[in-house]
Amino acid sequence: MSPLALLVAVWLSLAAALNISHPHTVVERQMKQFIFVDYNEAFPNMKIDVSCDDTKKKILKTAWKESKLLAKAQTKHVKGYDYDLVHRTWLGEDWNRTLDFGLPNAIDINNRTRSISKAFKRIKLLYAGVMKSNTEILWWCQDPDDRCEPDSRGLATIAETWLDKKKGSTDSKHHTVWCEEFLKRETLGEQVARYDQNKPEQHVIDNFEENTAVTMFHETFHFPYLVSWPRIKDYTDDSDSAYQMAEVLGTTKAYRNAHSYAMDGLAIYIQQKFQLDSPPAPRWVIEGTKPPAWKLIDQRVP
Ligand SMILES: [Zn+2]
Numbered sequence: 409m410s411p412l413a414l415l416v417a418v419w420l421s422l423a424a425a426l427n428i429s430h431p432h433t434v435v436e437r438q439m440k441q442f443i444f445v446d447y448n449e450a451f452p453n454m455k456i457d458v459s460c461d462d463t464k465k466k467i468l469k470t471a472w473k474e475s476k477l478l479a480k481a482q483t484k485h486v487k488g489y490d491y492d493l494v495h496r497t498w499l500g501e502d503w504n505r506t507l508d509f510g511l512p513n514a515i516d517i518n519n520r521t522r523s524i525s526k527a528f529k530r531i532k533l534l535y536a537g538v539m540k541s542n543t544e545i546l547w548w549c550q551d552p553d554d555r556c557e558p559d560s561r562g563l564a565t566i567a568e569t570w571l572d573k574k575k576g577s578t579d580s581k582h583h584t585v586w587c588e589e590f591l592k593r594e595t596l597g598e599q600v601a602r603y604d605q606n607k608p609e610q611h612v613i614d615n616f617e618e619n620t621a622v623t624m625f626h627e628t629f630h631f632p633y634l635v636s637w638p639r640i641k642d643y644t645d646d647s648d649s650a651y652q653m654a655e656v657l658g659t660t661k662a663y664r665n666a667h668s669y670a671m672d673g674l675a676i677y678i679q680q681k682f683q684l685d686s687p688p689a690p691r692w693v694i695e696g697t698k699p700p701a702w703k704l705i706d707q708r709v710p
Pocket residue numbers: 626627630641642666667
C-alpha cells in the first residue's frame with residue numbers, strides 16, 4: 409500500500425468510527441433524559457419526567473394539594489371577608505381600578521385590572537381541573553439544561569418554569585423543573601402545625617412563605633396564557649420586597665409579579681385558617697421595625 413493509500417484508509421476508518429459513535433451518544437442522551445409519562449394526580453394534561461421517583465412524586469403531590477388550598481382561598485368568595493384589603497396590600501392600591509374610556513391612561517389601567525381578574529379566574533379553573541386539550545404541563549425532576557444553577561444574585565434556584573410553544577402552532581407545553589432546593593423544603597402543613605398554638609407568630613407571613621406549596625403556587629402564575637397575560641415575571645421573590653414593591657410602585661409592577669399573587673393567596677389562607685383579626689404581614693410590619701432594603705430583581709427573561 410502506497411503512503412497515500414494508507415493515509416486514505418486510516419482517514420476512512422476514523423471517519424467510520426466517528427460516524428458510529430457520535431449518533432449513539434446523542435440517542436443515549438435523549439433516551440436517558442427526556443422520557444415523560446402521563447401523571448393523573450395533579451393538574452389535568454400532565455406529564456412527569458421518569459426520573460421523579462416515588463419520594464419526589466409524593467413531595468410534588470403534597471405540594472399540589474396544599475397549593476390548591478391557596479388557590480381556593482384566593483378565588484373562593486367567603487362572605488364578609490375583606491379581600492380588598494389583602495389585594496391592595498400585595499397587588500397595589502389600584503388592583504381593581506377602572507377608568508371611563510377616553511380618560512388619560514384608561515386603556516392601560518383597565519387592561520391591567522382585567523389581567524388581574526383573569527389571572528384569578530384562570531388559576532381557579534386550572535386547580536378545578538379545567539384545561540384545553542392542546543395545553544400540557546410537564547414536571548421535571550432532572551435538570552439537563554442547568555436551570556437550577558444559582559441565579560444572578562448567587563441565590564439557590566428553587567424551581568423554574570418556561571413555555572415551549574412552536575411558532576404557528578396552538579399547542580403549548582408549560583415546563584417546570586423542581587430543583588433540589590425545592591425537594592428539601594418543608595410543607596405548608598408542617599409550618600401551619602408549628603404555629604398552631606402561637607397566636608403572635610400566626611400574624612407573621614415569613615413563617616409560612618418558604619415551603620413547597622407556596623413555591624408551586626408561585627410557579628403556576630408564570631404559565632403564560634394558561635394563567636397570566638401579559639407574562640408574569642419575578643420582580644421580587646420574597647414577602648418583604650413584594651410588600652414594599654406594592655406600596656412604593658403600586659399595581660403597575662405588582663400585577664406582573666408571581667410572588668405578589670402567591671403572597672396574596674397565602675395571606676388569605678393563613679388569616680382564614682387561624683381566624684386572625686387582620687391578615688398576616690412581614691415581620692417588620694407586625695413588629696413595627698425598620699423595613700429591610702429591597703430592589704427589583706434583574707430580569708433574565710425579557
Ligand atoms: Zn418566579
